Amino acid sequence: MTSLLRVRKQALIEVAVCATLFIPLTGDAQRVAPVVASVSPATTPIAVNPEDWKAFSTTLRTRARRFNGTVGYIVKDLRTGDVVASNQAGVFPSASLIKLPIMVAAFQAAEEGRVSLSAPITLRRQDIRGGSGVLKFSAPGTVFTLRELLEYMIIHSDNTATELVLQQLGFDYCDKTFRHLGLQDTEIHPDGFRLSSRRVADDNMTSPRDMAYLLEKIYKRDLVSADASGQMMDILKHQKLRDRLPRYLPTGWEIAHKTGLLRRACHDVGIVFSPGGDYLICVLTSHDSTYKVAKRFIATLGRITFDYYQTGFHNPMLQTRGPDTNPTAG
Numbered sequence: 001m002t003s004l005l006r007v008r009k010q011a012l013i014e015v016a017v018c019a020t021l022f023i024p025l026t027g028d029a030q031r032v033a034p035v036v037a038s039v040s041p042a043t044t045p046i047a048v049n050p051e052d053w054k055a056f057s058t059t060l061r062t063r064a065r066r067f068n069g070t071v072g073y074i075v076k077d078l079r080t081g082d083v084v085a086s087n088q089a090g091v092f093p094s095a096s097l098i099k100l101p102i103m104v105a106a107f108q109a110a111e112e113g114r115v116s117l118s119a120p121i122t123l124r125r126q127d128i129r130g131g132s133g134v135l136k137f138s139a140p141g142t143v144f145t146l147r148e149l150l151e152y153m154i155i156h157s158d159n160t161a162t163e164l165v166l167q168q169l170g171f172d173y174c175d176k177t178f179r180h181l182g183l184q185d186t187e188i189h190p191d192g193f194r195l196s197s198r199r200v201a202d203d204n205m206t207s208p209r210d211m212a213y214l215l216e217k218i219y220k221r222d223l224v225s226a227d228a229s230g231q232m233m234d235i236l237k238h239q240k241l242r243d244r245l246p247r248y249l250p251t252g253w254e255i256a257h258k259t260g261l262l263r264r265a266c267h268d269v270g271i272v273f274s275p276g277g278d279y280l281i282c283v284l285t286s287h288d289s290t291y292k293v294a295k296r297f298i299a300t301l302g303r304i305t306f307d308y309y310q311t312g313f314h315n316p317m318l319q320t321r322g323p324d325t326n327p328t329a330g
Helices: 007-019 050-065 095-111 146-155 159-169 171-181 208-219 226-237 291-311
Strands: 069-077 083-086 120-122 143-145 254-262 265-274 277-287
Touching: 050 069, 050 083, 050 291, 069 208, 069 291, 095 146, 095 159, 095 171, 095 208, 095 226, 095 254, 095 265, 143 146, 146 159, 146 226, 159 171, 208 226, 208 265, 208 277, 226 254, 226 265, 265 291, 277 291
Parallel strands: none
Antiparallel strands: 069 083, 069 277, 120 143, 254 265, 265 277
16 A cells, blocks of 8 residues: 555554444445456557457347446556447446545645645544544544545445545535536435445435546546646555456456445446456446345456456457356356
């Protein structure tokens, strides 16, 4: 990580991670899988037959039709601009995906001089939130910088960090910034941060196209500023929740992503850096089954995409496989 791993806070993280072995968690903290080692992608892309892109597109759509729920997805090749999408303008409860545009709003506020990323922020007892994250184990009075809170918010999907960041920004500023950024479907409401599994009156919402838009702007270093985009990409690359899109990621590939899971919504959106070229993939679901099945479905769409970029889709490993046959799913 970056400044997050200051020596005096390392003990906090180690204790918190150990604690998660014994304390039931909600939301995105339900499963934390090992991090796949990352290396720089090869500079020479693999030549891919255009006909393979058609087969890849068909296979994604076929698999998505078998999911028991609502699906919206986008895959975009960042070399060629080719896109495969279904229900990209569909609006879903955002769950923790809302933390991605909140991070962007924080960097925008810093760019405008409204906040400082290095400003000290003191944790109070009333700020502590349950669900995802490790800061709920922190002692009141612990001091963090805004930049550290953004790292916790994304890397651990930390709800306490999110609360502290929102106190610095305000809901009105976030909403105004989302509109200024060009987001069409993303909404933020105080009610949306309730951890209730039941539907809430004013939930946070987003869409595949909004998530893809933000990720591509960050990738092109064109969001807020080149430096801010680079910092945001670095934070996303350290995401610890790897049970969806990164689940079958080939060794040595790298992904920068953000997950979401709450109120029967299960998502993962990110940029993958592969030897065959970089691409973005966003999969949002609202399901009628279980989180386990939804996570497996997202992982499967990720695997189909990985196969395409690894092999040119001449021998797609999942083209004929059934929907739920992987023995390691969990």
